[in-house]
Amino acid sequence: MHFNAPSYPKQWFDTKSAGTPVVILTGMGCSYEEWYEVIQSLRPAHRILSFHRHSWKEGDGIHRTGHAIQQLQTLLSGSNVDEPILLIGHSYGGLIAQEFTKLFPERIKGLILVDSTSVDLHELDALDTPVLDAVSSDAAWQALCRDYAIKTKEQLKQLLQPVLTGAQKRLPQAVQDALVDFQTEPDLYAMMDSEVEHWKTDAARIRTGPFPDVPLIVIGRDPELSIQDGINDGLPEDELRQVEETWHRLVLRQATLTKQADFITATGAGHAIHLDRPDLVISAVTKLDVT
Numbered sequence: 653m654h655f656n657a658p659s660y661p662k663q664w665f666d667t668k669s670a671g672t673p674v675v676i677l678t679g680m681g682c683s684y685e686e687w688y689e690v691i692q693s694l695r696p697a698h699r700i701l702s703f704h705r706h707s708w709k710e711g712d713g714i715h716r717t718g719h720a721i722q723q724l725q726t727l728l729s730g731s732n733v734d735e736p737i738l739l740i741g742h743s744y745g746g747l748i749a750q751e752f753t754k755l756f757p758e759r760i761k762g763l764i765l766v767d768s769t770s771v772d773l774h775e776l777d778a779l780d781t782p783v784l785d786a787v788s789s790d791a792a793w794q795a796l797c798r799d800y801a802i803k804t805k806e807q808l809k810q811l812l813q814p815v816l817t818g819a820q821k822r823l824p825q826a827v828q829d830a831l832v833d834f835q836t837e838p839d840l841y842a843m844m845d846s847e848v849e850h851w852k853t854d855a856a857r858i859r860t861g862p863f864p865d866v867p868l869i870v871i872g873r874d875p876e877l878s879i880q881d882g883i884n885d886g887l888p889e890d891e892l893r894q895v896e897e898t899w900h901r902l903v904l905r906q907a908t909l910t911k912q913a914d915f916i917t918a919t920g921a922g923h924a925i926h927l928d929r930p931d932l933v934i935s936a937v938t939k940l941d942v943t
Contacts, residue, residue, distance in 0.1 A: 664703035679743030706843035736761035757864035762940030770902035771859040800841035819927035
């Protein structure tokens with residue numbers, strides 16, 4: 653699948669189709685190629701835009717939410733998008749989306765947060781989860797990213813032996829190939845190291861001040877499914893329950909950001925709701941486009 657028109661920089665895509673612009677801010681380490689089903693369903697009536705944050709070379713090499721907002725502004729101006737947009741933020745992309753909405757509420761027709769990182773993510777640090785911390789703490793993740801960032805693309809290919817999830821394997825072969833290639837980009841891991849380094853500081857900044865009263869739909873993952881997936885991976889159930897209960901509470905809290913908010917639990921979906929339940933994202937866009 654090729655989203656980019658030849659005249660467009662590689663770092664972003666624009667379907668250039670008619671209709672309300674829908675901008676997708678992807679999660680950390682995620683490609684917009686994963687959104688294939690959502691994009692194909694929406695593009696007949698919407699203009700879909702997105703970008704890969706790690707492929708933008710300008711700036712000081714530090715990737716924070718503010719840097720991503722500059723990229724988004726460049727995307728919108730470079731694509732001549734002047735009207736209000738429907739903004740979708742998944743995971744870390746949701747943190748970026750919340751800051752952009754606070755800074756530029758006049759540019760938002762509607763906001764969709766898909767299992768979004770919370771501005772209160774520091775609350776996860778208070779949990780007693782030593783086993784999970786050993787494999788997924790910020791420090792452990794950054795150390796891994798820094799190691800990957802100094803390797804070549806070919807070295808990463810040999811080291812990671814990229815594999816796709818079951819949901820990703822349902823996508824067209826060209827999309828699968830692009831996703832495998834995406835996982836072997838050293839710049840991707842350098843970016844993630846920087847994003848994790850600063851995300852709690854950025855979250856604290858975004859948390860301050862009122863949130864504009866824009867139409868909002870918050871979609872959270874299925875806690876029980878996520879717990880069972882973790883158990884199947886050999887992780888302790890008590891720690892998994894602590895994390896999922898806290899994560900669910902933080903995501904649910906996002907539905908109090910505005911007076912025009914709805915909350916949806918994506919039954920049968922893990923963190924990658926756009927892959928497991930694309931229908932929920934599509935229906936959210938459709939609902940906000942008529943409000």
